[in-house]
Amino acid sequence: MLYDVHTHAIPPQVMRWLQDNHHKVNAQWKKKDPLKAEFLSVNGKWEFELKEVFTNQELYLQEQAKAGISFSLVSAIPQLFLYECEPELTKELASVYNDGLIDWSGQNPERLSALATLPLNDPSAAALELERVMKCGAKGAIVASSWAGRGLTESDLTPMWEVANAYSAIIFVHPLLCEDQRLRKTMMANLIGVPWETTICATDLLLSGIMERYPKVKVLLAHGGGFFPYQIGRIQTGYEKWTAVSSNITESPRQALCKFWYDSVLWNADSLQYLVELVGRDRVVPGTDYPFDLCEWPPAHVGSDGFRSLMNNN
């Protein structure tokens, strides 16, 4: 059986909202290449080709079936997290987006479930929205690994973690483009900046003690966890040498590594094999990042143990 826990879609309600509010969020559609769909940019950031399959739900389900995928966990696109907007606007779009994904998955419960987007720029609203969507059937939320220099371990996000723990929610950590100026050339902000952002977030979640404090939350890391699994030896050695590293945690980083879930979006069989051997088959879940340009479609075959353990009690 093939599954996909990392894929994105844009419900029609969201496209209507974007058209109605295009001035407020600076949404721009541009035809750049006669052979491609229009490109969409929001707030001048991270332009992408708005392929028909992002917005055509019937087409999405046809492509899902063609790829042999029996079930997908569908998320919002990171370009529409809108954390940099006024919180009222972010909240409004999050609720429109989440209702759209929940409706769609509710109509196709054998084939789809939803991960919600949260207004992290208003942490109390993020906790409330997570609680609301969990009651409506979502499996958890997709959140950025950081934004505007803030990570997921900021103390004002405690209510969100508490709700996630109470509902055994999936928190899918999905990076935004890295804004390090050195990465502006040759798509490096995406190629290596994106996995670097995940690496920072995962290390911070581990060393801050958040993972131990909220053990029922299922933290899923995008793109195989970035560079985090590969550097676990360094983090482990620091933990053994320095109290500044070990003071917030009781489990070693090497043990805690196996408390996360990792998607399989690595485009390389040797890297994926290394990940599976390091963290265990039950912690690696099939994903694609479909339909973005760098998707791995259909997903790599990594078995169903990871998918089952991620979806358990959910």
Ligand SMILES: [Zn+2]
């Ligand atoms: Zn993605």
